[in-house]
Amino acid sequence: MPESTALNGDLESALRSYFAVTTSTELPRRVGEMSARTLGSRRRPFAGLIAGGVGVLATAALVFVVATHPGQHEAASSALSGGSGSNAAPALSAPKGAASISYPGVDTTTLSARGILLLPPAGHGISVLTAGQAQAVAGGSAGAYAGTSGPAILAFAELTDQTHPITCLCWVVDVPVRGGVTATPVAPSLRTELVLVDAVSGRIAAVLSGQGIP
Amino acid sequence: MMPATPRVADAEASFDRLLSAERRRLYGVAYSILRDHAEAEDALQDAMLKAWKSWRSVRDESARTTWLMRVCVNHCINRRRGLRLRAGRVATASDAAVPDPRFEGRLVDLDRSYRGLSPRQRAAVFLHYHHGYSIDECAELMSCRAGSVRTHLARALASMRKEMANA
Numbered sequence: 001m002p003e004s005t006a007l008n009g010d011l012e013s014a015l016r017s018y019f020a021v022t023t024s025t026e027l028p029r030r031v032g033e034m035s036a037r038t039l040g041s042r043r044r045p046f047a048g049l050i051a052g053g054v055g056v057l058a059t060a061a062l063v064f065v066v067a068t069h070p071g072q073h074e075a076a077s078s079a080l081s082g083g084s085g086s087n088a089a090p091a092l093s094a095p096k097g098a099a100s101i102s103y104p105g106v107d108t109t110t111l112s113a114r115g116i117l118l119l120p121p122a123g124h125g126i127s128v129l130t131a132g133q134a135q136a137v138a139g140g141s142a143g144a145y146a147g148t149s150g151p152a153i154l155a156f157a158e159l160t161d162q163t164h165p166i167t168c169l170c171w172v173v174d175v176p177v178r179g180g181v182t183a184t185p186v187a188p189s190l191r192t193e194l195v196l197v198d199a200v201s202g203r204i205a206a207v208l209s210g211q212g213i214p
Numbered sequence: 215m216m217p218a219t220p221r222v223a224d225a226e227a228s229f230d231r232l233l234s235a236e237r238r239r240l241y242g243v244a245y246s247i248l249r250d251h252a253e254a255e256d257a258l259q260d261a262m263l264k265a266w267k268s269w270r271s272v273r274d275e276s277a278r279t280t281w282l283m284r285v286c287v288n289h290c291i292n293r294r295r296g297l298r299l300r301a302g303r304v305a306t307a308s309d310a311a312v313p314d315p316r317f318e319g320r321l322v323d324l325d326r327s328y329r330g331l332s333p334r335q336r337a338a339v340f341l342h343y344h345h346g347y348s349i350d351e352c353a354e355l356m357s358c359r360a361g362s363v364r365t366h367l368a369r370a371l372a373s374m375r376k377e378m379a380n381a
Contacts (some may be wrong), residue, residue, distance in 0.1 A: 003366040007343060011375060018324050020346040021244040021316050028255045031241050035235060036226040101238065119239060131316070193282045 017199045018102050020151035021131075023102065025121040101155045103172055106194065106213055111115060117158040120182075125155040127199035134171030137202055138195035157196050159206055164197035170196040170205050229269050233262065239345075244345045246340040247290040247333050254290075263291035280355070287341070287355045289381055291333045319379060329376035330372050334358075338366035 007015070030038075053151045100108035101118050107120060121127075129137075131152035139149045157167040173195050195209040234238075244254040244261070265285045272281050318324050328336065337356055341347045342363070349367075353360040 005342070005349070005364055005371065007371070011371070011378070012343075014320055014378070015339075015343055015374075016230050018317075018321050018328070019246070020339065021321070022246060023238075023344070025245070025251070027238060027241055028251065031237060031255055031258055033261060034259060036229045036233075036239060036266050036269075039259065039266050132318075 011059070017151050020104050020153060024151075024153040026154075027120055029122070032120075032122055062121045101153060101172075102196075103153055103155075103174070104150065105192075111208075111213075116159040117160075118155040119158065120158050120173060121154045121169055125167060125200070127154055127171070129171060129197065129199050129202050131171065131203070134197040134199070135173050138171070138173035138175050150176075150196075154190070154199060157205065159196075166205055168196075168205050170180065170201045171199055172196055227274075228278075229266055232282060236279060236282060240283065243340060243345075244282065244284055244290050246344075247287070247337050249329055249336070250292070253293075257288065257290050257293045260293070261286045263270060264289065280351075284355050284357065287337055288357055291337055291356065300314050303306070323378050324374060327374045330377070331373060332366075334362075335366045335370040335373075338363050339370045 009058040100112060101120055102108065103118065106118075111118065131154075132167060134152045135149040138152070152173045155170060155172050157166065157168055157170050157172070173193055175193050177191055177193050190207060192213055194213050195206070196207045197203070222276075240262075241254060241258055244258045245251060248254045248257060262285075265282055272278055328339070330338065334356065338352055341352045342349065343354060347355065349363050350358050352363045356363065
């Protein structure tokens, strides 16, 4: 008998929220900087052991040099590290064209075509608000018409589709909103708004709806 | 330093372009299988090093995204298996019974249940239900048969339902 792989509504929604949280973490720095060059220079474990031993000897030599030649340690340090020019620290900000973050149900390609970029938050500061607080703020934005807020995902938003472009670290929360009071007995329609809550001030930075948003 | 030859530079550029577009998805997959950030970081770097070494042998550009994902998935599954088989089992953060502070309510139970799944079950659940890959596509990514993916999914679902019902 074939085994069932169909999800029921409850587990489906729990999994959706669960993966939204687990995939919204900041990328580790080494992963963010990974490239053919950095991978090519990555040491394998055995090479690492040898290099580690060499490093210990080099450190001991450096200590000896500094102790016996005070005032000349900068030159010695520079020589041992291979110079500073080739190992400049990378910029912290996300590069242009970086991959967008994924938010359940949101078509990031359509959004980026509209001038709305939701980029990974790494390197753009620390959120003061918690995810729960952001959800409460987002839910409150639609008042009595709001349904249960979706997961809150931290992102660095670049909104260039308006008169005053906005860039900020913010929580992205989807809020289902009823279409308001209708004169007919038909239930008011549901639409989704994507609310961007400033992760530092707690203010609503933008409310998005329309193309690219379910 | 010697400048890279044009062919190497082209390969580097195409690899970096795809890696840049896919790194978040790849890291998400690695973390979802290993459930440990340090392990996922190491595994992804090892997997991408392996991919970079074979990069120029993948002629079909349209297949490169899938191929990169397959390298990552298989490396993470096998890495995890290696850890489990090693004598004097290595404890990872995912083994710790400390609840993740980001979860509340039923997600705490789901998290406990998900961590209890096998790496293959986690891979199947994440790829199929989160990324929306079909059963056949999951089978290709996990280098196994479609029937095996169905079994992994069914057992994972049963386990998660049971855990959430008992909570």
